[in-house]
Amino acid sequence: MSTDALAEVARSVAFEAAPTWEILWRLHHPFDRLPGRGPVESVLSRAVHAGDVVAVVGGSGSGKSSVMSAACSPLEVGIAPVRLPLRAEPLDTLRSVSAFARHVLASLAALGRDHARLDDPQREEAYRAAVDRRVPPGRRRGSGAPRAPWLLTGGDLAAQLASAAVAVAGARRSGVADVQQLGQTLSLVEAHGLIPVLVLEDTDAWAASPSDASRRPIAVHFFREVPRLAADLPGSTVMAVHDTYRELPEWAAAQELIDRQVLVPRLGSAGELTSILAHRVGVAAGGTHLADVLDGGAVERLFELYSSTRSLRAVLVVADEAVDEAHAAGRDSVDAALVDRVVGSRYPS
Ligand SMILES: Nc1ncnc2c1ncn2[C@@H]1O[C@H](COP(=O)(O)OP(=O)(O)OP(=O)(O)O)[C@@H](O)[C@H]1O
Numbered sequence: 334m335s336t337d338a339l340a341e342v343a344r345s346v347a348f349e350a351a352p353t354w355e356i357l358w359r360l361h362h363p364f365d366r367l368p369g370r371g372p373v374e375s376v377l378s379r380a381v382h383a384g385d386v387v388a389v390v391g392g393s394g395s396g397k398s399s400v401m402s403a404a405c406s407p408l409e410v411g412i413a414p415v416r417l418p419l420r421a422e423p424l425d426t427l428r429s430v431s432a433f434a435r436h437v438l439a440s441l442a443a444l445g446r447d448h449a450r451l452d453d454p455q456r457e458e459a460y461r462a463a464v465d466r467r468v469p470p471g472r473r474r475g476s477g478a479p480r481a482p483w484l485l486t487g488g489d490l491a492a493q494l495a496s497a498a499v500a501v502a503g504a505r506r507s508g509v510a511d512v513q514q515l516g517q518t519l520s521l522v523e524a525h526g527l528i529p530v531l532v533l534e535d536t537d538a539w540a541a542s543p544s545d546a547s548r549r550p551i552a553v554h555f556f557r558e559v560p561r562l563a564a565d566l567p568g569s570t571v572m573a574v575h576d577t578y579r580e581l582p583e584w585a586a587a588q589e590l591i592d593r594q595v596l597v598p599r600l601g602s603a604g605e606l607t608s609i610l611a612h613r614v615g616v617a618a619g620g621t622h623l624a625d626v627l628d629g630g631a632v633e634r635l636f637e638l639y640s641s642t643r644s645l646r647a648v649l650v651v652a653d654e655a656v657d658e659a660h661a662a663g664r665d666s667v668d669a670a671l672v673d674r675v676v677g678s679r680y681p682s
């Protein structure tokens with residue numbers, strides 16, 4: 334235990350509860366590596382390579398995005414993941430399958446444009462940065478535009494995707510044509526020997542909970558439109574599904590179009606939580622060990638919090654705040670009493 338270790342972790346993203354997509358896969362400790370449970374990441378990875386429509390199911394903060402980021406990481410060879418942020422999208426994007434297809438086309442085209450303007454040395458540098466397993470030091474938020482390694486080594490593919498945008502912007506045509514064009518654009522990716530993967534990981538932030546009546550139409554439209562479109566397109570689609578959405582009749586109706594469900598597992602012991610936190614500290618805070626910053630009692634308390642919330646995000650929020658407090662107070666570690674205090678202030682009973 335040391336004040337130096339605490340300072341190192343406080344400066345890092347080890348306990349960052351909402352890491353950027355570019356950092357998420359680097360912090361991910363595979364559930365596959367926790368002993369005595371069924372495979373998770375490997376199943377998702379196989380499904381993605383097989384061109385399936387996959388739902389990754391779990392509660393809020395349970396690890397859906399984290400699992401998806403690992404299976405679609407820049408180190409995965411042969412796939413072309415395209416993350417489609419939905420958070421800020423209006424309901425109109427789901428008004429029809431063609432509106433959604435246009436959204437995907439516009440995202441592909443923007444990605445193409447962004448990569449097409451890089452010269453060779455910039456591509457090489459961007460490629461090296463994208464596939465580097467190391468977590469960039471400090472708390473810097475995402476720097477620069479996210480890079481898709483498959484576009485950095487893909488020859489003229491970036492330019493081809495960019496020109497798809499011109500066709501979209503210039504055309505007035507039927508909805509069927511939009512869907513067809515999306516299919517053709519994804520076929521371009523396949524022609525380069527890659528499996529296109531549409532990654533819809535922030536559906537929760539978009540659709541919120543089905544119990545929130547004002548947001549319900551989003552989830553309803555989503556399950557009516559997106560799995561059908563995904564099933565018809567080349568490549569695979571991976572979507573995060575909040576476990577409460579499974580109450581929706583539209584989810585039940587979409588089942589015949591969803592090839593596979595991957596459930597994010599529930600952690601069963603403080604030891605499993607320790608493995609995850611230790612991995613994060615190890616990759617994000619240099620040579621620091623978890624035991625240098627959290628004592629055993631603190632981890633036990635964090636596991637109690639996990640057991641009642643089922644949320645790794647809740648655990649990280651509390652751990653992060655406790656580390657900051659301990660660091661500010663000049664202490665050399667976080668103990669159970671400090672975790673209790675932070676939990677008490679965040680979740681007053
Ligand atoms: N296996 C893991 N290894 C390391 N960190 C993890 C793991 N699973 C989840 N996390 C971390 O827990 C936090 C919550 O995970 P994540 O964002 O994936 O949850 P989510 O299910 O996508 O939540 P939401 O429903 O809000 O989208 C993140 O900080 C993530 O990095």
Ligand SMILES: [Mg+2]
Nearest residue numbers: 397398534535
């Ligand atoms: Mg998520």
